[in-house]
Amino acid sequence: MKELPKQMSYVNDVFSSARDLGLIQVRAQQGDQPGRSISLNGKSYTSFMSNNYLAFENDERVKEAAIEGIRKYGMQTSISRMYMSFDHYLELEEKLEKIFGLPTFLSSCTTLGHFAYLPVIIGKNDAVILDQFVHESVQMAANTLKADGYHVEMIKHSQMDMLERRIKMLSEKFDNVWYLADSVYSMHGDLAPLKDVETLLNAYDKFKVYIDDAHGMSWIGQNGKGYALHNIPRHEKMYVITSLNKGFGAFSSALIFPNQLTKQTVYNCGGALRFSAPTLHAGITAASCIADIHLSDEIYERQMRLNELITVFKQKAQALNLPIVNYSHTPQFFLGLGSVELLIRFSQFLMSKEFLLSPSTVPAVPVKHSGFRISLSLYQTVEDVTNLLDLLAEYIEVLEKEGSFNKEQVLKGFKMRDNQNHLV
Incomplete structure:
Protein backbone atom coordinates (compact mmCIF):
# COMPACT_ATOMS: atom_id res chain seq x y z
CA MET A 1 0.00 0.00 0.00
CA LYS A 2 1.27 3.49 -0.84
CA GLU A 3 2.31 5.94 1.87
CA LEU A 4 -0.65 8.01 3.03
CA PRO A 5 -0.62 11.83 2.92
CA LYS A 6 0.11 13.42 6.29
CA GLN A 7 -3.48 14.44 7.11
CA MET A 8 -4.91 11.11 5.97
CA SER A 9 -2.30 9.27 8.03
CA TYR A 10 -3.30 11.26 11.13
CA VAL A 11 -6.99 10.54 10.53
CA ASN A 12 -6.19 6.85 10.08
CA ASP A 13 -4.22 6.75 13.34
CA VAL A 14 -6.95 8.56 15.31
CA PHE A 15 -9.72 6.31 13.99
CA SER A 16 -7.65 3.16 14.53
CA SER A 17 -6.97 4.12 18.15
CA ALA A 18 -10.64 4.91 18.78
CA ARG A 19 -11.66 1.62 17.16
CA ASP A 20 -9.20 -0.34 19.33
CA LEU A 21 -10.75 1.30 22.39
CA GLY A 22 -14.22 0.23 21.24
CA LEU A 23 -15.42 3.81 20.67
CA ILE A 24 -16.13 3.73 16.93
CA GLN A 25 -16.69 1.17 14.17
CA VAL A 26 -18.21 -1.07 16.82
CA ARG A 27 -20.40 -4.06 16.14
CA ALA A 28 -23.88 -3.17 17.35
CA GLN A 29 -27.22 -4.91 17.81
CA GLN A 30 -30.70 -3.47 18.07
CA GLY A 31 -31.49 -2.53 21.66
CA ASP A 32 -34.55 -3.58 23.61
CA GLN A 33 -36.16 -0.23 22.71
CA PRO A 34 -35.49 0.22 18.97
CA GLY A 35 -34.28 3.70 18.14
CA ARG A 36 -33.73 4.69 21.77
CA SER A 37 -31.25 2.01 22.74
CA ILE A 38 -28.35 0.22 21.07
CA SER A 39 -26.78 -2.99 22.35
CA LEU A 40 -23.00 -3.47 22.33
CA ASN A 41 -21.67 -6.84 23.47
CA GLY A 42 -24.94 -7.58 25.21
CA LYS A 43 -25.04 -4.26 27.11
CA SER A 44 -27.73 -1.68 26.40
CA TYR A 45 -26.88 2.01 25.86
CA THR A 46 -29.13 5.05 25.51
CA SER A 47 -28.36 6.56 22.13
CA PHE A 48 -28.21 10.20 21.07
CA MET A 49 -26.80 9.31 17.66
CA SER A 50 -29.83 8.87 15.40
CA ASN A 51 -30.81 11.59 12.92
CA ASN A 52 -34.30 10.13 12.57
CA TYR A 53 -35.69 13.09 14.49
CA LEU A 54 -39.40 12.19 14.38
CA ALA A 55 -38.92 8.46 15.00
CA PHE A 56 -40.56 7.22 11.81
CA GLU A 57 -38.06 4.41 11.18
CA ASN A 58 -39.62 2.09 13.74
CA ASP A 59 -43.25 3.13 13.31
CA GLU A 60 -45.26 -0.08 12.80
CA ARG A 61 -47.21 1.43 9.90
CA VAL A 62 -43.97 2.29 8.11
CA LYS A 63 -42.48 -1.15 8.67
CA GLU A 64 -45.64 -2.82 7.38
CA ALA A 65 -45.59 -0.59 4.30
CA ALA A 66 -41.98 -1.59 3.63
CA ILE A 67 -42.81 -5.28 4.00
CA GLU A 68 -45.78 -4.90 1.65
CA GLY A 69 -43.49 -3.22 -0.88
CA ILE A 70 -41.19 -6.24 -0.88
CA ARG A 71 -44.11 -8.67 -1.07
CA LYS A 72 -45.66 -6.85 -4.02
CA TYR A 73 -42.62 -5.73 -6.01
CA GLY A 74 -39.61 -7.68 -4.69
CA LEU A 295 -49.98 15.34 4.89
CA SER A 296 -52.01 14.74 8.06
CA ASP A 297 -52.25 16.62 11.35
CA GLU A 298 -50.07 13.98 13.01
CA ILE A 299 -46.94 15.67 11.66
CA TYR A 300 -47.67 18.77 13.75
CA GLU A 301 -48.11 16.71 16.91
CA ARG A 302 -44.71 15.08 16.32
CA GLN A 303 -43.10 18.43 15.54
CA MET A 304 -44.54 19.87 18.75
CA ARG A 305 -43.18 17.02 20.89
CA LEU A 306 -39.72 17.35 19.37
CA ASN A 307 -39.87 21.12 19.82
CA GLU A 308 -40.55 20.59 23.52
CA LEU A 309 -37.56 18.24 23.80
CA ILE A 310 -35.31 20.79 22.06
CA THR A 311 -36.50 23.48 24.47
CA VAL A 312 -35.77 21.27 27.49
CA PHE A 313 -32.27 20.56 26.16
CA LYS A 314 -31.48 24.23 25.52
CA GLN A 315 -32.76 25.48 28.87
CA LYS A 316 -31.02 22.75 30.87
CA ALA A 317 -27.71 23.02 28.95
CA GLN A 318 -27.65 26.79 29.35
CA ALA A 319 -28.44 26.52 33.06
CA LEU A 320 -25.51 24.09 33.45
CA ASN A 321 -23.26 26.39 31.39
CA LEU A 322 -22.20 23.56 29.12
CA PRO A 323 -19.85 24.30 26.18
CA ILE A 324 -22.55 23.88 23.55
CA VAL A 325 -21.24 25.52 20.37
CA ASN A 326 -24.53 27.17 19.45
CA TYR A 327 -28.15 27.20 20.58
CA SER A 328 -30.02 27.38 17.29
CA HIS A 329 -33.44 25.78 17.66
CA THR A 330 -32.74 22.51 15.83
CA PRO A 331 -32.49 18.83 16.86
CA GLN A 332 -28.68 18.97 16.47
CA PHE A 333 -26.27 20.28 19.08
CA PHE A 334 -22.51 20.13 19.42
CA LEU A 335 -20.58 19.84 22.68
CA GLY A 336 -17.18 21.44 22.09
CA LEU A 337 -14.18 19.75 23.71
CA GLY A 338 -11.29 20.96 21.58
CA SER A 339 -8.99 17.94 21.46
CA VAL A 340 -9.01 14.31 20.37
CA GLU A 341 -7.57 13.23 23.73
CA LEU A 342 -10.47 14.75 25.67
CA LEU A 343 -12.92 13.31 23.18
CA ILE A 344 -11.61 9.81 23.80
CA ARG A 345 -11.65 10.24 27.59
CA PHE A 346 -15.16 11.66 27.48
CA SER A 347 -16.37 8.81 25.25
CA GLN A 348 -15.07 6.24 27.71
CA PHE A 349 -16.78 8.03 30.60
CA LEU A 350 -20.14 8.22 28.81
CA MET A 351 -19.98 4.57 27.77
CA SER A 352 -19.31 3.63 31.38
CA LYS A 353 -22.58 5.45 32.17
CA GLU A 354 -24.37 3.66 29.28
CA PHE A 355 -24.78 6.63 26.94
CA LEU A 356 -23.78 6.84 23.28
CA LEU A 357 -23.06 10.11 21.45
CA SER A 358 -21.47 10.69 18.05
CA PRO A 359 -17.78 11.60 18.51
CA SER A 360 -16.67 14.14 15.91
CA THR A 361 -13.12 15.04 14.93
CA VAL A 362 -11.02 15.25 11.76
CA PRO A 363 -11.88 15.14 8.93
CA ALA A 364 -15.50 16.05 9.78
CA VAL A 365 -14.32 19.02 11.88
CA PRO A 366 -10.89 20.57 12.51
CA VAL A 367 -8.90 18.68 15.13
CA LYS A 368 -9.12 21.57 17.63
CA HIS A 369 -12.88 21.58 17.16
CA SER A 370 -13.35 17.98 18.29
CA GLY A 371 -16.43 17.23 20.33
CA PHE A 372 -19.74 15.37 20.39
CA ARG A 373 -22.65 15.75 18.03
CA ILE A 374 -25.83 15.32 20.07
CA SER A 375 -28.92 14.38 18.08
CA LEU A 376 -32.35 14.71 19.64
CA SER A 377 -35.29 12.62 18.49
CA LEU A 378 -38.67 11.38 19.66
CA TYR A 379 -36.99 8.14 20.67
CA GLN A 380 -35.67 9.92 23.77
CA THR A 381 -37.50 11.07 26.85
CA VAL A 382 -37.13 14.27 28.84
CA GLU A 383 -35.51 12.14 31.56
CA ASP A 384 -32.96 10.83 29.04
CA VAL A 385 -32.06 14.40 28.09
CA THR A 386 -31.73 15.69 31.64
CA ASN A 387 -29.72 12.64 32.74
CA LEU A 388 -27.31 13.09 29.84
CA LEU A 389 -26.80 16.79 30.50
CA ASP A 390 -26.20 16.19 34.20
CA LEU A 391 -23.53 13.61 33.31
CA LEU A 392 -21.86 16.01 30.87
CA ALA A 393 -21.76 18.72 33.52
CA GLU A 394 -20.43 16.24 36.11
CA TYR A 395 -17.51 15.13 33.97
CA ILE A 396 -16.66 18.63 32.74
CA GLU A 397 -16.39 19.70 36.39
CA VAL A 398 -13.92 16.84 36.97
CA LEU A 399 -11.85 17.90 33.97
CA GLU A 400 -11.88 21.55 34.99
CA LYS A 401 -10.75 20.76 38.53
CA GLU A 402 -7.78 18.79 37.24
CA GLY A 403 -6.90 21.65 34.87
CA SER A 404 -7.30 19.72 31.62
CA PHE A 405 -10.31 21.64 30.29
CA ASN A 406 -11.41 25.27 30.01
CA LYS A 407 -14.88 25.68 28.51
CA GLU A 408 -14.55 29.42 27.81
CA GLN A 409 -11.31 28.88 25.94
CA VAL A 410 -12.79 26.01 23.95
CA LEU A 411 -15.86 28.01 22.90
CA LYS A 412 -13.69 30.97 21.95
CA GLY A 413 -11.82 28.65 19.60
CA PHE A 414 -14.99 27.86 17.70
CA LYS A 415 -15.60 31.57 16.97
CA MET A 416 -19.29 31.07 16.33
CA ARG A 417 -21.24 34.20 15.46
CA ASP A 418 -23.55 35.58 18.14
CA ASN A 419 -26.44 35.86 15.71
CA GLN A 420 -26.44 32.07 15.23
CA ASN A 421 -28.12 31.78 18.63
CA HIS A 422 -31.55 32.68 17.29
CA LEU A 423 -34.77 30.73 17.44
CA VAL A 424 -36.62 29.35 14.45
Whole structure:
Protein backbone atom coordinates (compact mmCIF):
# COMPACT_ATOMS: atom_id res chain seq x y z
CA MET A 1 0.00 0.00 0.00
CA LYS A 2 1.27 3.49 -0.84
CA GLU A 3 2.31 5.94 1.87
CA LEU A 4 -0.65 8.01 3.03
CA PRO A 5 -0.62 11.83 2.92
CA LYS A 6 0.11 13.42 6.29
CA GLN A 7 -3.48 14.44 7.11
CA MET A 8 -4.91 11.11 5.97
CA SER A 9 -2.30 9.27 8.03
CA TYR A 10 -3.30 11.26 11.13
CA VAL A 11 -6.99 10.54 10.53
CA ASN A 12 -6.19 6.85 10.08
CA ASP A 13 -4.22 6.75 13.34
CA VAL A 14 -6.95 8.56 15.31
CA PHE A 15 -9.72 6.31 13.99
CA SER A 16 -7.65 3.16 14.53
CA SER A 17 -6.97 4.12 18.15
CA ALA A 18 -10.64 4.91 18.78
CA ARG A 19 -11.66 1.62 17.16
CA ASP A 20 -9.20 -0.34 19.33
CA LEU A 21 -10.75 1.30 22.39
CA GLY A 22 -14.22 0.23 21.24
CA LEU A 23 -15.42 3.81 20.67
CA ILE A 24 -16.13 3.73 16.93
CA GLN A 25 -16.69 1.17 14.17
CA VAL A 26 -18.21 -1.07 16.82
CA ARG A 27 -20.40 -4.06 16.14
CA ALA A 28 -23.88 -3.17 17.35
CA GLN A 29 -27.22 -4.91 17.81
CA GLN A 30 -30.70 -3.47 18.07
CA GLY A 31 -31.49 -2.53 21.66
CA ASP A 32 -34.55 -3.58 23.61
CA GLN A 33 -36.16 -0.23 22.71
CA PRO A 34 -35.49 0.22 18.97
CA GLY A 35 -34.28 3.70 18.14
CA ARG A 36 -33.73 4.69 21.77
CA SER A 37 -31.25 2.01 22.74
CA ILE A 38 -28.35 0.22 21.07
CA SER A 39 -26.78 -2.99 22.35
CA LEU A 40 -23.00 -3.47 22.33
CA ASN A 41 -21.67 -6.84 23.47
CA GLY A 42 -24.94 -7.58 25.21
CA LYS A 43 -25.04 -4.26 27.11
CA SER A 44 -27.73 -1.68 26.40
CA TYR A 45 -26.88 2.01 25.86
CA THR A 46 -29.13 5.05 25.51
CA SER A 47 -28.36 6.56 22.13
CA PHE A 48 -28.21 10.20 21.07
CA MET A 49 -26.80 9.31 17.66
CA SER A 50 -29.83 8.87 15.40
CA ASN A 51 -30.81 11.59 12.92
CA ASN A 52 -34.30 10.13 12.57
CA TYR A 53 -35.69 13.09 14.49
CA LEU A 54 -39.40 12.19 14.38
CA ALA A 55 -38.92 8.46 15.00
CA PHE A 56 -40.56 7.22 11.81
CA GLU A 57 -38.06 4.41 11.18
CA ASN A 58 -39.62 2.09 13.74
CA ASP A 59 -43.25 3.13 13.31
CA GLU A 60 -45.26 -0.08 12.80
CA ARG A 61 -47.21 1.43 9.90
CA VAL A 62 -43.97 2.29 8.11
CA LYS A 63 -42.48 -1.15 8.67
CA GLU A 64 -45.64 -2.82 7.38
CA ALA A 65 -45.59 -0.59 4.30
CA ALA A 66 -41.98 -1.59 3.63
CA ILE A 67 -42.81 -5.28 4.00
CA GLU A 68 -45.78 -4.90 1.65
CA GLY A 69 -43.49 -3.22 -0.88
CA ILE A 70 -41.19 -6.24 -0.88
CA ARG A 71 -44.11 -8.67 -1.07
CA LYS A 72 -45.66 -6.85 -4.02
CA TYR A 73 -42.62 -5.73 -6.01
CA GLY A 74 -39.61 -7.68 -4.69
CA MET A 75 -36.40 -6.11 -3.37
CA GLN A 76 -35.73 -3.98 -6.44
CA THR A 77 -36.24 -3.81 -10.19
CA SER A 78 -32.93 -3.10 -11.85
CA ILE A 79 -34.18 -0.85 -14.63
CA SER A 80 -33.15 2.79 -14.99
CA ARG A 81 -35.99 5.26 -14.44
CA MET A 82 -35.01 6.79 -17.77
CA TYR A 83 -36.89 3.85 -19.30
CA MET A 84 -39.82 3.44 -16.95
CA SER A 85 -41.25 4.37 -13.55
CA PHE A 86 -43.56 2.18 -11.48
CA ASP A 87 -46.82 3.66 -10.27
CA HIS A 88 -45.68 3.73 -6.64
CA TYR A 89 -42.66 5.90 -7.59
CA LEU A 90 -44.91 8.42 -9.30
CA GLU A 91 -47.47 8.31 -6.48
CA LEU A 92 -44.74 9.14 -3.95
CA GLU A 93 -43.52 12.04 -6.09
CA GLU A 94 -47.09 13.38 -6.28
CA LYS A 95 -47.35 13.26 -2.48
CA LEU A 96 -43.99 14.99 -2.10
CA GLU A 97 -45.10 17.72 -4.49
CA LYS A 98 -48.09 18.32 -2.21
CA ILE A 99 -45.72 18.56 0.78
CA PHE A 100 -43.24 20.92 -0.90
CA GLY A 101 -45.64 22.78 -3.17
CA LEU A 102 -43.06 22.44 -5.97
CA PRO A 103 -42.07 19.99 -8.73
CA THR A 104 -40.16 17.05 -7.23
CA PHE A 105 -38.20 14.07 -8.48
CA LEU A 106 -36.75 11.09 -6.57
CA SER A 107 -33.09 10.08 -6.54
CA SER A 108 -31.76 6.90 -4.95
CA CYS A 109 -29.69 8.97 -2.48
CA THR A 110 -28.78 12.58 -1.77
CA THR A 111 -25.16 12.25 -2.91
CA LEU A 112 -26.18 10.93 -6.34
CA GLY A 113 -28.83 13.63 -6.39
CA HIS A 114 -26.12 16.31 -6.20
CA PHE A 115 -24.25 14.69 -9.07
CA ALA A 116 -27.45 14.66 -11.17
CA TYR A 117 -28.70 18.12 -10.20
CA LEU A 118 -25.65 20.42 -10.15
CA PRO A 119 -24.07 19.70 -13.57
CA VAL A 120 -27.41 20.40 -15.26
CA ILE A 121 -28.37 23.67 -13.57
CA ILE A 122 -24.86 25.21 -13.36
CA GLY A 123 -23.45 26.53 -16.64
CA LYS A 124 -19.88 26.42 -17.85
CA ASN A 125 -19.56 30.18 -17.47
CA ASP A 126 -21.12 30.25 -14.00
CA ALA A 127 -19.20 30.78 -10.76
CA VAL A 128 -19.75 28.51 -7.76
CA ILE A 129 -19.29 29.63 -4.14
CA LEU A 130 -19.22 26.91 -1.47
CA ASP A 131 -20.01 27.63 2.13
CA GLN A 132 -17.08 26.48 4.26
CA PHE A 133 -19.22 23.92 6.10
CA VAL A 134 -21.52 22.78 3.29
CA HIS A 135 -21.89 19.01 3.40
CA GLU A 136 -19.02 16.96 2.00
CA SER A 137 -21.34 15.33 -0.56
CA VAL A 138 -22.06 18.78 -2.06
CA GLN A 139 -18.34 19.58 -2.09
CA MET A 140 -17.63 16.30 -3.89
CA ALA A 141 -20.09 17.16 -6.66
CA ALA A 142 -18.72 20.72 -6.91
CA ASN A 143 -15.19 19.38 -7.18
CA THR A 144 -16.15 17.41 -10.28
CA LEU A 145 -17.26 20.72 -11.81
CA LYS A 146 -13.97 22.30 -10.76
CA ALA A 147 -12.02 19.47 -12.38
CA ASP A 148 -13.97 20.18 -15.56
CA GLY A 149 -12.81 23.80 -15.57
CA TYR A 150 -15.65 25.54 -13.70
CA HIS A 151 -14.86 28.38 -11.31
CA VAL A 152 -15.35 27.05 -7.76
CA GLU A 153 -14.31 28.85 -4.56
CA MET A 154 -15.11 28.74 -0.84
CA ILE A 155 -16.03 31.44 1.67
CA LYS A 156 -16.10 31.49 5.47
CA HIS A 157 -19.14 29.91 7.05
CA SER A 158 -22.39 31.88 6.72
CA GLN A 159 -20.58 35.18 6.14
CA MET A 160 -23.19 37.10 4.17
CA ASP A 161 -21.09 40.25 3.84
CA MET A 162 -18.29 38.23 2.25
CA LEU A 163 -20.81 36.44 0.04
CA GLU A 164 -22.23 39.74 -1.20
CA ARG A 165 -18.77 41.07 -2.04
CA ARG A 166 -18.01 37.96 -4.07
CA ILE A 167 -21.39 38.16 -5.86
CA LYS A 168 -20.61 41.71 -6.96
CA MET A 169 -17.12 40.85 -8.19
CA LEU A 170 -17.95 37.55 -9.89
CA SER A 171 -21.06 38.96 -11.59
CA GLU A 172 -18.80 41.13 -13.72
CA LYS A 173 -17.20 38.07 -15.32
CA PHE A 174 -19.67 35.17 -15.04
CA ASP A 175 -23.20 34.54 -16.29
CA ASN A 176 -24.48 33.42 -12.85
CA VAL A 177 -23.09 33.21 -9.33
CA TRP A 178 -24.17 30.17 -7.28
CA TYR A 179 -24.04 29.77 -3.50
CA LEU A 180 -24.08 26.14 -2.29
CA ALA A 181 -25.04 25.75 1.37
CA ASP A 182 -26.86 23.59 3.91
CA SER A 183 -30.03 24.78 5.60
CA VAL A 184 -29.10 23.09 8.90
CA TYR A 185 -25.43 22.29 9.22
CA SER A 186 -24.89 18.68 10.15
CA MET A 187 -22.12 19.06 12.73
CA HIS A 188 -22.97 22.12 14.82
CA GLY A 189 -26.69 22.23 14.04
CA ASP A 190 -26.54 25.94 13.20
CA LEU A 191 -28.96 27.46 10.72
CA ALA A 192 -28.20 29.09 7.40
CA PRO A 193 -29.25 32.78 7.40
CA LEU A 194 -31.88 32.12 4.76
CA LYS A 195 -33.66 35.47 5.10
CA ASP A 196 -30.34 37.17 4.27
CA VAL A 197 -29.93 34.76 1.35
CA GLU A 198 -33.42 35.68 0.12
CA THR A 199 -32.51 39.37 0.28
CA LEU A 200 -29.46 38.70 -1.89
CA LEU A 201 -31.55 36.63 -4.34
CA ASN A 202 -33.87 39.61 -4.77
CA ALA A 203 -31.04 42.14 -5.01
CA TYR A 204 -28.78 40.47 -7.58
CA ASP A 205 -30.16 39.15 -10.85
CA LYS A 206 -27.24 36.78 -11.44
CA PHE A 207 -27.30 35.26 -7.94
CA LYS A 208 -28.74 31.75 -7.47
CA VAL A 209 -28.69 29.34 -4.54
CA TYR A 210 -28.62 25.56 -4.07
CA ILE A 211 -29.68 24.36 -0.62
CA ASP A 212 -29.12 20.93 0.90
CA ASP A 213 -32.00 20.59 3.37
CA ALA A 214 -31.13 17.04 4.54
CA HIS A 215 -31.10 17.97 8.24
CA GLY A 216 -34.01 20.41 7.96
CA MET A 217 -36.59 17.92 6.69
CA SER A 218 -39.80 16.94 8.51
CA TRP A 219 -39.25 18.45 11.95
CA ILE A 220 -40.32 21.94 10.83
CA GLY A 221 -42.62 23.56 8.31
CA GLN A 222 -46.12 23.07 6.90
CA ASN A 223 -46.53 19.35 6.19
CA GLY A 224 -42.95 18.95 7.40
CA LYS A 225 -41.58 20.48 4.21
CA GLY A 226 -38.32 21.42 5.89
CA TYR A 227 -36.36 24.42 7.08
CA ALA A 228 -35.41 25.78 3.64
CA LEU A 229 -38.93 25.94 2.22
CA HIS A 230 -40.33 26.98 5.60
CA ASN A 231 -38.26 30.17 5.31
CA ILE A 232 -38.37 30.67 1.53
CA PRO A 233 -41.49 28.83 0.30
CA ARG A 234 -40.79 29.56 -3.36
CA HIS A 235 -38.16 31.43 -5.34
CA GLU A 236 -37.37 31.04 -9.04
CA LYS A 237 -33.65 31.16 -8.26
CA MET A 238 -33.60 28.70 -5.34
CA TYR A 239 -32.97 24.99 -5.92
CA VAL A 240 -33.39 22.50 -3.06
CA ILE A 241 -32.47 18.90 -2.37
CA THR A 242 -33.41 16.96 0.75
CA SER A 243 -32.94 13.53 2.24
CA LEU A 244 -35.79 11.10 2.81
CA ASN A 245 -33.53 9.20 5.22
CA LYS A 246 -32.91 11.41 8.24
CA GLY A 247 -35.88 13.32 9.63
CA PHE A 248 -38.17 11.71 7.06
CA GLY A 249 -37.13 8.22 8.12
CA ALA A 250 -37.28 6.20 4.90
CA PHE A 251 -34.91 5.96 1.95
CA SER A 252 -33.76 7.98 -1.09
CA SER A 253 -33.82 11.76 -1.63
CA ALA A 254 -36.03 14.41 -3.20
CA LEU A 255 -34.83 16.91 -5.79
CA ILE A 256 -37.08 19.98 -5.54
CA PHE A 257 -37.28 22.39 -8.47
CA PRO A 258 -38.50 25.98 -8.87
CA ASN A 259 -40.41 25.01 -12.04
CA GLN A 260 -41.51 22.05 -14.14
CA LEU A 261 -39.05 22.79 -16.97
CA THR A 262 -36.04 22.42 -14.66
CA LYS A 263 -37.41 19.15 -13.30
CA GLN A 264 -37.84 17.70 -16.77
CA THR A 265 -34.39 18.89 -17.86
CA VAL A 266 -32.65 17.32 -14.86
CA TYR A 267 -34.69 14.14 -15.40
CA ASN A 268 -33.55 13.99 -19.03
CA CYS A 269 -29.93 15.09 -18.59
CA GLY A 270 -28.88 14.24 -15.01
CA GLY A 271 -26.34 11.50 -15.59
CA ALA A 272 -26.50 10.07 -12.09
CA LEU A 273 -30.25 9.56 -12.52
CA ARG A 274 -29.78 7.74 -15.81
CA PHE A 275 -27.19 5.20 -14.71
CA SER A 276 -28.11 4.64 -11.05
CA ALA A 277 -30.39 1.79 -10.05
CA PRO A 278 -33.89 2.62 -8.75
CA THR A 279 -34.53 2.94 -5.05
CA LEU A 280 -35.47 -0.26 -3.23
CA HIS A 281 -39.20 -0.87 -3.48
CA ALA A 282 -39.48 -1.15 0.29
CA GLY A 283 -37.95 2.33 0.62
CA ILE A 284 -40.51 3.79 -1.76
CA THR A 285 -43.56 2.20 -0.11
CA ALA A 286 -42.27 3.13 3.36
CA ALA A 287 -41.66 6.72 2.21
CA SER A 288 -45.16 6.86 0.77
CA CYS A 289 -46.60 5.87 4.16
CA ILE A 290 -44.51 8.57 5.86
CA ALA A 291 -45.61 11.11 3.25
CA ASP A 292 -49.24 10.36 4.17
CA ILE A 293 -48.40 11.17 7.79
CA HIS A 294 -46.75 14.43 6.66
CA LEU A 295 -49.98 15.34 4.89
CA SER A 296 -52.01 14.74 8.06
CA ASP A 297 -52.25 16.62 11.35
CA GLU A 298 -50.07 13.98 13.01
CA ILE A 299 -46.94 15.67 11.66
CA TYR A 300 -47.67 18.77 13.75
CA GLU A 301 -48.11 16.71 16.91
CA ARG A 302 -44.71 15.08 16.32
CA GLN A 303 -43.10 18.43 15.54
CA MET A 304 -44.54 19.87 18.75
CA ARG A 305 -43.18 17.02 20.89
CA LEU A 306 -39.72 17.35 19.37
CA ASN A 307 -39.87 21.12 19.82
CA GLU A 308 -40.55 20.59 23.52
CA LEU A 309 -37.56 18.24 23.80
CA ILE A 310 -35.31 20.79 22.06
CA THR A 311 -36.50 23.48 24.47
CA VAL A 312 -35.77 21.27 27.49
CA PHE A 313 -32.27 20.56 26.16
CA LYS A 314 -31.48 24.23 25.52
CA GLN A 315 -32.76 25.48 28.87
CA LYS A 316 -31.02 22.75 30.87
CA ALA A 317 -27.71 23.02 28.95
CA GLN A 318 -27.65 26.79 29.35
CA ALA A 319 -28.44 26.52 33.06
CA LEU A 320 -25.51 24.09 33.45
CA ASN A 321 -23.26 26.39 31.39
CA LEU A 322 -22.20 23.56 29.12
CA PRO A 323 -19.85 24.30 26.18
CA ILE A 324 -22.55 23.88 23.55
CA VAL A 325 -21.24 25.52 20.37
CA ASN A 326 -24.53 27.17 19.45
CA TYR A 327 -28.15 27.20 20.58
CA SER A 328 -30.02 27.38 17.29
CA HIS A 329 -33.44 25.78 17.66
CA THR A 330 -32.74 22.51 15.83
CA PRO A 331 -32.49 18.83 16.86
CA GLN A 332 -28.68 18.97 16.47
CA PHE A 333 -26.27 20.28 19.08
CA PHE A 334 -22.51 20.13 19.42
CA LEU A 335 -20.58 19.84 22.68
CA GLY A 336 -17.18 21.44 22.09
CA LEU A 337 -14.18 19.75 23.71
CA GLY A 338 -11.29 20.96 21.58
CA SER A 339 -8.99 17.94 21.46
CA VAL A 340 -9.01 14.31 20.37
CA GLU A 341 -7.57 13.23 23.73
CA LEU A 342 -10.47 14.75 25.67
CA LEU A 343 -12.92 13.31 23.18
CA ILE A 344 -11.61 9.81 23.80
CA ARG A 345 -11.65 10.24 27.59
CA PHE A 346 -15.16 11.66 27.48
CA SER A 347 -16.37 8.81 25.25
CA GLN A 348 -15.07 6.24 27.71
CA PHE A 349 -16.78 8.03 30.60
CA LEU A 350 -20.14 8.22 28.81
CA MET A 351 -19.98 4.57 27.77
CA SER A 352 -19.31 3.63 31.38
CA LYS A 353 -22.58 5.45 32.17
CA GLU A 354 -24.37 3.66 29.28
CA PHE A 355 -24.78 6.63 26.94
CA LEU A 356 -23.78 6.84 23.28
CA LEU A 357 -23.06 10.11 21.45
CA SER A 358 -21.47 10.69 18.05
CA PRO A 359 -17.78 11.60 18.51
CA SER A 360 -16.67 14.14 15.91
CA THR A 361 -13.12 15.04 14.93
CA VAL A 362 -11.02 15.25 11.76
CA PRO A 363 -11.88 15.14 8.93
CA ALA A 364 -15.50 16.05 9.78
CA VAL A 365 -14.32 19.02 11.88
CA PRO A 366 -10.89 20.57 12.51
CA VAL A 367 -8.90 18.68 15.13
CA LYS A 368 -9.12 21.57 17.63
CA HIS A 369 -12.88 21.58 17.16
CA SER A 370 -13.35 17.98 18.29
CA GLY A 371 -16.43 17.23 20.33
CA PHE A 372 -19.74 15.37 20.39
CA ARG A 373 -22.65 15.75 18.03
CA ILE A 374 -25.83 15.32 20.07
CA SER A 375 -28.92 14.38 18.08
CA LEU A 376 -32.35 14.71 19.64
CA SER A 377 -35.29 12.62 18.49
CA LEU A 378 -38.67 11.38 19.66
CA TYR A 379 -36.99 8.14 20.67
CA GLN A 380 -35.67 9.92 23.77
CA THR A 381 -37.50 11.07 26.85
CA VAL A 382 -37.13 14.27 28.84
CA GLU A 383 -35.51 12.14 31.56
CA ASP A 384 -32.96 10.83 29.04
CA VAL A 385 -32.06 14.40 28.09
CA THR A 386 -31.73 15.69 31.64
CA ASN A 387 -29.72 12.64 32.74
CA LEU A 388 -27.31 13.09 29.84
CA LEU A 389 -26.80 16.79 30.50
CA ASP A 390 -26.20 16.19 34.20
CA LEU A 391 -23.53 13.61 33.31
CA LEU A 392 -21.86 16.01 30.87
CA ALA A 393 -21.76 18.72 33.52
CA GLU A 394 -20.43 16.24 36.11
CA TYR A 395 -17.51 15.13 33.97
CA ILE A 396 -16.66 18.63 32.74
CA GLU A 397 -16.39 19.70 36.39
CA VAL A 398 -13.92 16.84 36.97
CA LEU A 399 -11.85 17.90 33.97
CA GLU A 400 -11.88 21.55 34.99
CA LYS A 401 -10.75 20.76 38.53
CA GLU A 402 -7.78 18.79 37.24
CA GLY A 403 -6.90 21.65 34.87
CA SER A 404 -7.30 19.72 31.62
CA PHE A 405 -10.31 21.64 30.29
CA ASN A 406 -11.41 25.27 30.01
CA LYS A 407 -14.88 25.68 28.51
CA GLU A 408 -14.55 29.42 27.81
CA GLN A 409 -11.31 28.88 25.94
CA VAL A 410 -12.79 26.01 23.95
CA LEU A 411 -15.86 28.01 22.90
CA LYS A 412 -13.69 30.97 21.95
CA GLY A 413 -11.82 28.65 19.60
CA PHE A 414 -14.99 27.86 17.70
CA LYS A 415 -15.60 31.57 16.97
CA MET A 416 -19.29 31.07 16.33
CA ARG A 417 -21.24 34.20 15.46
CA ASP A 418 -23.55 35.58 18.14
CA ASN A 419 -26.44 35.86 15.71
CA GLN A 420 -26.44 32.07 15.23
CA ASN A 421 -28.12 31.78 18.63
CA HIS A 422 -31.55 32.68 17.29
CA LEU A 423 -34.77 30.73 17.44
CA VAL A 424 -36.62 29.35 14.45
